Amino acid sequence: METKEIQFEFIENDSIGLNKEQIEYIKNLIMYYVDKYPLVELNIVCDYFSWDYMESELNEYTFTHNKDGEEYAKYKALAQYNDDDKLIGLNHIRLCKMELDSNQIVNWVNRDKKKFEQLKQKYETTCQQAKAVGLDLPSFNAVLGHSISSDELKSHEIEAKKITEEDMDIMLIRLMEEYCTIKRLVAHEFGHAIAYSYHLEEDVIIKSLYEKYKHGFEDMQEFIAECFMASELTNEVTLSNNVKKRINEIAEVKN
16 A cells, blocks of 8 residues: 555644644654555544544534544543554544653563563572472472562452463563553554454464463454554564564565
8 A cells, every 4th residue: 555545634733632743753653654564454544533523623622522522531542443444543632742752661671571581590590509409499480470569460460370471471561551652552553454454363373372372462453453562662572572573474475
């Protein structure tokens, strides 16, 4: 698909909506992704107002409320992909003060990943020392849960006694999903567009990865979108790296 076929429909509003810099950032990021994944079917990228109304209907009320009288500011969804319309919609009210991108989330992921690796290495050393004197300690996975606060695990619906190394990847992706920047939101929704356009749910490798990790995701579509998003922010998460690698292999064959 040629990038010029995509309609970008935004109402610029510096006070309660998206400003010019944010709109240009969104456009450029979408154009960058479409160039990499040209089979993505995407017709419109817009704010929620342009999704719901014609520009001639613009006023203070319509800019902040949908046709059912619901406030955009109270929408849970910051962004959505609609496959029927091949559309990405962005909540212009809730995004208005949002950063374009940030290294903070990547720093947090790197910090947690480093702590995890240090803990694993320390425990493996302890196991080797114990084995030398005839003792067998439980596996690293069996004790991992005790090193992470129960509140943190509970917030991600992971039981400490069941946590595995794979769950750490899920937790890191969950951490990124909770951090709001425009890049993260656009990457997530474009991940949905890739999944539909390249029929990723039919790929054997994608399906096998999902089956292994599905306890940490709402469904396969969210699994693909969230892993693509995470891979766009950092290369520190093995799961998202593997999903992104397979996406690119499929794209290379089909493009």
